[in-house]
Amino acid sequence: MSKTIIISNRLPLKISLEDDQLRVTPSVGGLATGLKSFHKDGDSIWIGWSGLTKEEIPDHLEDEVKEKAKAEDCVAVNLTEQEVEGFYYGFSNRTIWPLFHYFMEYTEAEYNFWETYKQVNIKYAKEVLKYYEEGDRVWVHDYQLLLVPKLIRDEEPEAIIGFFNHIPFPSYEVFRTLPWRESVLEGMLGADLIGFHTYDYERHFLSSVSRILRYQVDFNEITLPERIVKVDSFPMGIDYKKFEEAALNHFRGSEDEQSELQRRLDLHLEATPDAKLILSIDRLDYTKGIANRIRAFEYFLEKYPEFIEKVRLVMLAVPSRSNVPQYQRLKREIDELVGRINGKFSTVSWTPIWYFYRSMPFDNLIDLYTSCDIALLTPIRDGMNLVAKEYIATRTDHTGVLILSEMAGAAHEMNEALIINPNNFEQIALTLKQAINMPKEEQIERNKILQKRLKRYDVEKWAKDFMSALINTEDNRRSFESI
Ligand code: GDG
DSSP states (O other): OOOEEEEEEEOSEEEEEETTEEEEEEOOSHHHHHHHHHHHHSSEEEEEEOSOOGGGSOGGGHHHHHHHHHTTTEEEEOOOHHHIIIIIIIIIIIIIHHHHTTOGGGOOOOHHHHHHHHHHHHHHHHHHHHHOOTTOEEEEESGGGTTHHHHHHHHOTTOEEEEEOOSOOOOHHHHTTOTTHHHHHHHHTTSSEEEESSHHHHHHHHHHIIIIIOOEEETTEEEOSSOEEEEEEOOOOOOHHHHHHHHHTOOOOOTTTSOHHHHHHHHHHHHOTTOEEEEEEEESOGGGTHHHHHHHHHHHHHHOGGGTTTEEEEEEEEOOOTTSHHHHHHHHHHHHHHHHHHHHHOBTTBOSEEEEESOOOHHHHHHHHHHOSEEEEOOSSBSOOHHHHHHHHHOTTSOOEEEEETTBGGGGTOTTSEEEOTTOHHHHHHHHHHHHHOOHHHHHHHHHHHHHHHHHTOHHHHHHHHHHHHHHHHHHHHHHHTO
8 A cells, every 4th residue: 555755854753862761752843743643644654853863872772763763653864963964954054944034144055064965865865765665655845855856756757746845935036046046946846746835935936947947837837848847835734623622621730730830820810810911932043033022022011101010921932953053142132132121121020021941841832822812923934833823723712812923824824813014013012002902802703713714724634635736746747648
């Protein structure tokens, strides 16, 4: 029977080493959370990196790493420290990530990064080829593996290959600045189907293909000398049921059993029953607009001092890519901003910002989603933003207000949220005021529509739609052959 081979930079599980023992924990991040349910339910294997470098794995634990991965239908790709540096921290996160999010001033065109990126993409492709059998479908994910579709195609010309990009695809004028633009596009075009979150990203990609490679593009089809490649948008959904049920079954234990977070949230409610909690959750990344958000919140408190002691920003920033200089600088900037604003506005009984710099267990995430009256998500650029969708899914009594940046892919599907420009502090401050004062009936009306949409187009539907579009490309191929 044919299977699906999922391939992404990281596996949905993270293996770490503690006192000579291997520990397996779930990976945090959009792709892992989204695809996990598809992987669990279907006949598929997942190929990716476990999180431990070759040098970190003691010889006697090498087999155990493989077994731990295998137990979850995963295959761990073995990467050296130097490969992780050049491929992941280097080309992926210092070249492609900033460029594709329009941070051109952060984009480094470093030849050594590119060389390692190519080598590591070959390594991933080889791993796929070890497991590939005729009739299998290969689903390659994200910007770390842009060359993999072609590398597989070169060895298995008949393979059915899909590629999904989880981050934006920038406009031609930005993409054209990349020194290796032809190889990157050719790499992606090894796939039969290329998916993006939104129609805009799809359009940008098609325009780059037609202007850089000069291939014929008709609507959403690219004609290569030997094949047709289909391009389409598939806005990724969430595992709606999981979030809804977690919120419904949410158990606030006795005081001893409560987490520190639950206790603090309860204390807040007791002390200030009318005060509103404003939530933000992101990986600590410059694309997520965290510094902007804090500045906008400061502007809000200055402009509307009547809300002092009446609101609190609860900010969870999950450590991410801390080897990259920009992320280290951003961390310092946020620490300083939070310190300054808390110093400036705090009263004896109130601090305006609660800042958590860590990853939290899923239950705590649900604590936050269900306890906060408003979610304020202000990315400067974001492929989709699943947090926005998760917040809405957990609001089982339909209350809560989502304020969302128009620069997030999710904004295209979430018109009933309050949509803002993340650079416009005046507008954010006004919108915060509107959110705080929004009548319950209006909240309920907006959220019911959002929930219905998110429930219908969940992650399972997303994966199924992508897969059936991928299988349909076979017909494309047949009709191409008969021309
Ligand atoms: C990329 C694109 C696109 C966060 N903190 C914790 C935690 N999370 C989970 C959230 C959510 C996921 O991580 C974050 O997803 P996002 O979509 O918001 O962001 P990225 O990680 O940047 O994802 C993005 C996505 O890929 C999918 O295509 O939407 O645009 O950048 O699911 O719940 N989970 C746990 N603890 C935390 O502290 N357990």
